[in-house]
Amino acid sequence: MRYAYYPGCSAHSTARDMHESADAVARLLGIDLVEMKGWSCCGATSAHQTDRVMAASLPAANLLLAKEMGLDTVVTCAACYSRMKTANHEITSSADMRAAVADAVGQPYDGSVKVRHFVEILLEDFGIDKLRKRFKKSLNGLKVASYYGCLLVRPGNVTHFDDPENPTSLDRLVTAMGGESIDWPHKVECCGGGLNLTRTDVAVKLSSSIVEMAAASGADCIAVACPMCQASLDLRQKDIDAATGKKHHMPVLYITQLLGLCLGIPEKELGLSRLMVSPAGVLKALQPASSHQV
Amino acid sequence: MTIKIKKQSGKSLRQTVEEMSGVDMSLCYQCKKCASGCPVTKYTQSPPSEIIRRLHLGAGDELLESDLVWMCLSCETCYGRCPMDINIPAVIDALRSLALEKGSKSPRGDMPLFNRKFLEAVKAYGRSYDLSMIMGYKLGSGSLMQDVEKFPSMLAKGKMAVLPPSGAEKKVVKRIFDRSKQAKGKKK
Numbered sequence: 001m002r003y004a005y006y007p008g009c010s011a012h013s014t015a016r017d018m019h020e021s022a023d024a025v026a027r028l029l030g031i032d033l034v035e036m037k038g039w040s041c042c043g044a045t046s047a048h049q050t051d052r053v054m055a056a057s058l059p060a061a062n063l064l065l066a067k068e069m070g071l072d073t074v075v076t077c078a079a080c081y082s083r084m085k086t087a088n089h090e091i092t093s094s095a096d097m098r099a100a101v102a103d104a105v106g107q108p109y110d111g112s113v114k115v116r117h118f119v120e121i122l123l124e125d126f127g128i129d130k131l132r133k134r135f136k137k138s139l140n141g142l143k144v145a146s147y148y149g150c151l152l153v154r155p156g157n158v159t160h161f162d163d164p165e166n167p168t169s170l171d172r173l174v175t176a177m178g179g180e181s182i183d184w185p186h187k188v189e190c191c192g193g194g195l196n197l198t199r200t201d202v203a204v205k206l207s208s209s210i211v212e213m214a215a216a217s218g219a220d221c222i223a224v225a226c227p228m229c230q231a232s233l234d235l236r237q238k239d240i241d242a243a244t245g246k247k248h249h250m251p252v253l254y255i256t257q258l259l260g261l262c263l264g265i266p267e268k269e270l271g272l273s274r275l276m277v278s279p280a281g282v283l284k285a286l287q288p289a290s291s292h293q294v
Numbered sequence: 295m296t297i298k299i300k301k302q303s304g305k306s307l308r309q310t311v312e313e314m315s316g317v318d319m320s321l322c323y324q325c326k327k328c329a330s331g332c333p334v335t336k337y338t339q340s341p342p343s344e345i346i347r348r349l350h351l352g353a354g355d356e357l358l359e360s361d362l363v364w365m366c367l368s369c370e371t372c373y374g375r376c377p378m379d380i381n382i383p384a385v386i387d388a389l390r391s392l393a394l395e396k397g398s399k400s401p402r403g404d405m406p407l408f409n410r411k412f413l414e415a416v417k418a419y420g421r422s423y424d425l426s427m428i429m430g431y432k433l434g435s436g437s438l439m440q441d442v443e444k445f446p447s448m449l450a451k452g453k454m455a456v457l458p459p460s461g462a463e464k465k466v467v468k469r470i471f472d473r474s475k476q477a478k479g480k481k482k
Contacts, residue, residue: 009422013455014448038463040420045368046409047416049390052314054474058416061466094316104473105466154370155381164374190333190369197431198403199365200440202337235444235453274451 001125003074003116004066005033006084008227009041010077014235015227017271021256022076022118024269028260029126029134033074036065042083045194052090056097057104059087063113064105072114074121076256078226082151082159084115089158117152117161119169119225119255128176136264138178140287144258145182145219146170147210149229150190164188170223170255177262178289184217186210193228196236207232208240211250221251221282223258230254234276251279261286307357307392308349314388321378322346328372328382338362342372342382345389358393362386364401407434417471420462424454 011019026033043058063084066073075081090097091111102108116124122131148167156164165188171181192206211233214222224230233240234252241247253275260270261283272279312319322343329341340348340360348357357363363386372382392398394406411430415423432438448454 009459012421012459013424014453016452038461040462040464040467041416041422043416044412044422046412048368048387049405049409050394050413051391051474052387054470057470057473058467061463061470065463104470106469150367150369150371154374156374157379188371190367190371192333192367194367194369195334195365195403197428197441198405198408198435199337202334202365205337206333235448274453276447276451 001030001121002032002034002071003121004069004071005035006039006042006062006066006073006075006080007035008075008077008080009044010079010227014231015077017257017274018076018227018230018254020269020271021254021260021265024265025122025256025260025263026118028263028265029131031121031126034069034071036062036069036073039065042080044079044083048083048086053097053100053104055083056087056090057101059084060091060101060109060111061105063088063111063115064107064109066113067109072116074116074118076118076225078117078149078151079228081115081117081161085159087111088113088115117225119152119173120161122259123169123172128172131173131259132176135177135262135289137262137286138289139174139258139262139282140178140285142179142282142285143182143218143220144174144179145184145214145217145222146174146187146255147214147222147224147229147233148188149193149224149226150188151228152225153188170225173255173259174223177258178287179258182214182217182219184213184219186213191229191232193226193232196228196232200239203232204236204239204243207236208244211237211240211248212244212246215248215250219250220285221253221279223253223255225255237277249277249281251275251277251282253279253282258282262289306352307354308352310392311349311385311388314391315381315384317381317385319346319349319380319385321380322350323378325377327375327377331371331375333367333369333371334362334365338365342366342386345385346380346382349385355392355396355398358389358396358398359401360389361401363389363393364403364405404431404435407431413471415458416467419459420464420467421459423458425456426458
């Protein structure tokens with residue numbers, strides 16, 4: 001299993017822990033993530049809010065790197081994933097866009113490089129049964145709210161990641177780890193991440209509703225696969241407390257951090273100390289994986 | 295609520311937006327499913343269904359100053375749920391590009407400034423550089439003190455890179471930015 005790995009800009013800043021944990025999990029499982037040489041920014045929200053051709057061209061420049069490597073692209077950030085999938089969609093469905101992108105990047109690109117999220121390759125390529133056999137520890141009934149947010153699942157005709165209204169990929173991983181994947185209604189609600197700096201008032205209201213609903217549904221922690229969701233719920237949790245007048249203590253971990261813990265990877269390699277809300281409760285719940293789970 | 299429509303001459307805003315977004319506005323029959331699912335409907339003057347309706351009715355450039363244009367989170371819920379498969383986020387993106395082109399009034403929170411600062415870093419380094427982007431945005435928007443208490447812990451936990459990013463193939467990024475400027479020049 002070999003992939004062209006696109007870490008994305010946040011891997012070196014706000015989502016260093018996402019990058020570290022995905023890398024550690026991949027290494028342990030023998031999944032070869034080959035970092036694209038010279039990768040550049042996908043353009044994120046700012047590019048698509050500014051110029052449609054630029055928004056397709058920035059991901060295309062990176063997908064051309066993967067094409068040269070002859071490998072599928074693997075992404076850990078849900079936002080980069082969305083931008084790359086959207087670029088491929090626009091490039092394949094419009095000859096005008098294809099021409100404009102070719103002009104911008106300086107070579108033709110047909111939109112054919114496959115873009116996969118790390119969670120997809122774990123479930124589809126590695127396989128959940130094989131994964132289950134590798135767990136050394138169990139979440140031992142820990143109640144986990146699987147939170148998908150927007151960009152992994154929507155629009156369904158572009159990302160093709162799971163069911164857009166009721167996805168279960170993260171839930172299946174949580175259950176495999178021995179956790180209790182809770183039933184809750186905010187799986188695919190928006191955290192407000194896009195307004196985090198510009199309209200913090202609105203962003204905090206939206207992220208508050210996610211954390212409050214997870215708490216009301218009995219969650220011990222939230223599992224995410226998007227760096228913007230993680231920042232909105234974890235980094236802003238004190239703001240959420242202030243806005244709601246309640247003290248939450250809701251750890252927000254990347255799914256790869258939970259997987260890493262269950263695979264027996266040392267905490268340090270999973271970037272757990274970078275979380276703002278302490279994951280101590282999660283760590284306390286961990287038990288050796290018992291035979292009936294294997 | 296009153297919807298004010300100004301008379302326009304030449305190509306209508308609706309036609310321009312349809313060309314830019316590839317969306318056929320006539321498909322919308324105002325079921326308002328988009329407005330029901332939109333996370334910011336509660337906080338805006340105009341839900342997505344109203345933006346489409348105003349385009350139907352011949353709205354002009356005043357529509358570019360609707361607060362949804364820059365409040366939209368691009369969460370794609372409206373598009374995912376639209377029974378007619380109307381790509382509303384693409385309509386909003388087209389309105390944003392037009393607002394920038396026509397120099398519309400900056401919205402509360404100044405998202406265009408944020409985007410400019412973000413893209414300036416991408417152009418300079420080939421990758422985003424949070425520290426310079428945030429400082430640039432804060433200086434420009436006068437929100438210098440907001441969230442300032444988060445910086446020490448972000449720095450201590452390695453969640454904010456101090457040095458600018460390196461390693462990107464900057465040539466292709468620069469080319470993309472240069473072409474984008476050209477494209478805008480041609481349109482005018």
